[in-house]
Amino acid sequence: MEQPFYIVYDRLYTTNYITASVEKPERVRQIMSSLGKTYPIVKPDPCTDEDILRCHSEGLLFMEKQDPERYEIAKLSAGGALKAATMSMENKPCFAVIRPPGHHANPDHNWGFCYFNNMGITLKHLIAKGIITRAIVLDIDLHFGDGTDTIFKSNANVPVLNIQASNPVDFINETKSRLESCDHADILGISAGFDQYIKDWGANLSTPDYFTLGEISGSFAKKRCNGHIFAILEGGYYIPDLGKNAIALIEGILKGLYD
């Protein structure tokens, strides 16, 4: 059986809009060079201000426009997430290798290298266009995705699962059980941070653990989301192994979806 998988990426993601930060352009560059030509690469379009305003205040949008270069890249990052989700609805699962990340972008403030909430903008766009009614967010980043959580807190149709266990066995079991407790949805979106990695800040998950998390997610998506699954890059700062962890997650998703 054919196993399609796509990467969403644009060279503009390597723009150095934030200096003296661990959130470096090398993060996406390293992932892309590790991926090589394994999967087809699809280019995103920027999201619109209308998309942004479904998640964020006029004030936050105005503030972000004061840094035009970063504003453009942040719109393209959200657009990359949107592209990945849209393709996954056509049974083309995707990983969006984007930066800046988004899960710390709240309606009216942002922090943690995040400017616009890529996941929130994506799911609200799909809901507004009538493409989906129900989504599940799985956030495996080391840090609690406060922005995404706040955006969907009062929306029973978009449960946001932040996995926060501090050892691999609990992390995997918690992912499994929290997904299992969710009803059917139109799509599963993974906020894929890799800073829980054993050599990163979290000092927790191994590369095979990322494969397992992918497999759990892929098989859940097959069972309860019509196979609609996408992942977007959030954190992850141990640059040498970002690519191999992203590949492990992708291969796990494929195994869960198609085996």
Ligand SMILES: [Zn+2]
């Ligand atoms: Zn993080």
